[in-house]
Amino acid sequence: MRAAIRFGTSGWRAVVAGQFTLASIRLAIAGIAEYVKSQPEPHRVLVGRDPRFLGEWFVTEAARVLAGSGGEESAGVTIRGHVPEKDGIIAGLLVTEMVATRGKSLGVQLRELFAKVGSCDPVRENFRLTPEVKAAFTEKLKADPTELSGRKVTKVVRTDGLKLILDDGSWVCYRLSGTELVVRPIRKPGVRRIWSRCGPQPGSSLLDREIPG
Numbered sequence: 001m002r003a004a005i006r007f008g009t010s011g012w013r014a015v016v017a018g019q020f021t022l023a024s025i026r027l028a029i030a031g032i033a034e035y036v037k038s039q040p041e042p043h044r045v046l047v048g049r050d051p052r053f054l055g056e057w058f059v060t061e062a063a064r065v066l067a068g069s070g071g072e073e074s075a076g077v078t079i080r081g082h083v084p085e086k087d088g089i090i091a092g093l094l095v096t097e098m099v100a101t102r103g104k105s106l107g108v109q110l111r112e113l114f115a116k117v118g119s120c121d122p123v124r125e126n127f128r129l130t131p132e133v134k135a136a137f138t139e140k141l142k143a144d145p146t147e148l149s150g151r152k153v154t155k156v157v158r159t160d161g162l163k164l165i166l167d168d169g170s171w172v173c174y175r176l177s178g179t180e181l182v183v184r185p186i187r188k189p190g191v192r193r194i195w196s197r198c199g200p201q202p203g204s205s206l207l208d209r210e211i212p213g
Contacts (some may be wrong), residue, residue, distance in 0.1 A: 016054060022061050029065040042178035122173075124186045134181050141174060148172065 005028060006013045012028075014020035036043050045066055049059035095106065102109060129137065144156045148164055157163040161175035161184075173186040 020058075022058070025058055025061050026065050029062045033066055041176070044178075122186050122188050124184055127183050127185065129181045129183060131181060134176070134183070137183060138176060141176065 005024075012020060014024075032045070036045055047059055047063045047066065049055040098109065099106060104112075141162045145153050145164060147153060148166065152167040153164045154167050155165040157165065157173075161173050163171055163173040165171045171188045175184045175186065176182075177184065
């Protein structure tokens with residue numbers, strides 16, 4: 001049975017190597033990370049420590065768990081538990097393992113994956129915003145729309161940004177950056193005709209309503 005975490009005036013009260021171990025730190029920080037991700041963006045956690053015995057080890061482990069629980073969208077491979085993300089060596093090893101284990105080329109594996117789940121060829125663009133436009137657009141994205149430029153929205157997904165699935169199976173997703181004045185619209189082919197009308201530039205529209213700016 002795991003002991004309950006008890007806090008005092010100087011933090012977590014526990015015996016080092018007893019209740020306070022790297023394993024218990026991982027569990028506690030993983031819980032904190034899940035809570036933070038459930039809150040509105042931006043998701044930021046400040047990790048600090050005092051100079052007590054093994055403090056550097058413990059804070060490093062906490063930062064490692066937090067890094068593995070989230071991540072910034074960018075090109076490369078990010079693996080939970082492996083802090084040096086975008087690691088070309090580990091990515092190469094994973095690809096080698098895929099080919100060696102399955103006995104199939106990457107091209108064959110990719111075609112099989114597309115046959116199973118469908119192809120993935122979205123188009124992404126970056127739009128720079130003023131602070132005023134970003135604030136207005138952030139409020140706009142809180143709504144669950146039922147229509148996008150005359151097309152029926154059949155499903156709204158908020159796993160990562162605002163994703164609108166349309167009645168013909170196509171979709172548009174809007175992701176606001178937590179660190180920049182940028183919104184990243186991502187679309188599946190099939191919504192090209194409305195793309196110029198649903199971008200967040202000043203004067204354009206989302207859900208046929210003007211964005212101030």
